[in-house]
Amino acid sequence: MTSDAVVWPRSAGPLTLRPPTSADLDQVLAWRNRPEVTRWLLRTTVDPENFRRAWLESVGDPAQHTAVAVLDGVVVGTGSLDVRDGMRQLDGDAWRAAEGLLGYLIDPAHAGRGYATDVARALLGLAFGELGLHRVTAGCFADNVASWRVMEKVGMRREQHGVRDSWHAELGWIDGYTYGMLAEEWRAGG
Numbered sequence: 685m686t687s688d689a690v691v692w693p694r695s696a697g698p699l700t701l702r703p704p705t706s707a708d709l710d711q712v713l714a715w716r717n718r719p720e721v722t723r724w725l726l727r728t729t730v731d732p733e734n735f736r737r738a739w740l741e742s743v744g745d746p747a748q749h750t751a752v753a754v755l756d757g758v759v760v761g762t763g764s765l766d767v768r769d770g771m772r773q774l775d776g777d778a779w780r781a782a783e784g785l786l787g788y789l790i791d792p793a794h795a796g797r798g799y800a801t802d803v804a805r806a807l808l809g810l811a812f813g814e815l816g817l818h819r820v821t822a823g824c825f826a827d828n829v830a831s832w833r834v835m836e837k838v839g840m841r842r843e844q845h846g847v848r849d850s851w852h853a854e855l856g857w858i859d860g861y862t863y864g865m866l867a868e869e870w871r872a873g874g
């Protein structure tokens with residue numbers, strides 16, 4: 685599947701998702717490194733220029749679908765869907781680019797309004813729609829309740845509770861969750 689098959693912009697509840705521009709990323713960088721945002725991220729503080737370059741380079745890459753979430757001209761969040769091979773035996777090629785890894789961030793000033801849920805649902809629609817993926821997963825620290833609530837609200841299943849499997853810079857080894865959804869579960873209504 686090439687990135688040509690992907691239609692932007694796309695709606696996510698009241699938000700519009702579209703590929704980022706450099707000006708959009710200025711808005712993201714205004715909040716991306718705040719402690720309340722980085723607290724539960726694996727990639728904590730980012731270098732602004734590396735972050736900008738990586739996001740701009742991702743535009744048009746069939747293995748990386750990145751978007752900013754815009755409301756009334758303001759970038760209130762980001763979403764990403766990385767496409768990768770599924771776990772496999774090497775026979776055949778059904779496993780190639782069969783799986784998506786979902787991610788989302790919301791500006792703390794706009795949190796608690798269902799926006800991450802809107803972004804996640806729209807990216808699942810992309811994954812199981814145009815991209816025709818077999819499965820989507822996402823992970824978080826178990827203490828990141830807002831994040832796993834989002835995954836449950838969009839109908840993903842908790843597939844793994846990793847006991848003290850995740851390293852946190854301040855808290856040490858703590859629990860992590862992995863959630864998943866199959867295409868047939870999405871088609872059945874999540």
Ligand SMILES: CC(C)(COP(=O)(O)OP(=O)(O)OC[C@H]1O[C@@H](n2cnc3c(N)ncnc32)[C@H](O)[C@@H]1OP(=O)(O)O)[C@@H](O)C(=O)NCCC(=O)NCCS
Nearest residue numbers: 721724789790795796797798799800801824829830831833
């Ligand atoms: C986690 C994050 C994406 C949530 O975004 P959001 O737009 O506020 O999420 P939503 O409003 O769609 O849903 C959040 C849900 O979590 C719930 N929630 C939030 N904080 C909670 C808490 N401390 N305890 C229990 N539930 C909580 C909300 O009530 C809501 O559930 P509900 O609709 O059933 O009431 C956002 O806070 C964020 O970007 N945080 C920093 C980065 C991050 O952690 N990203 C995820 C990495 S895995």
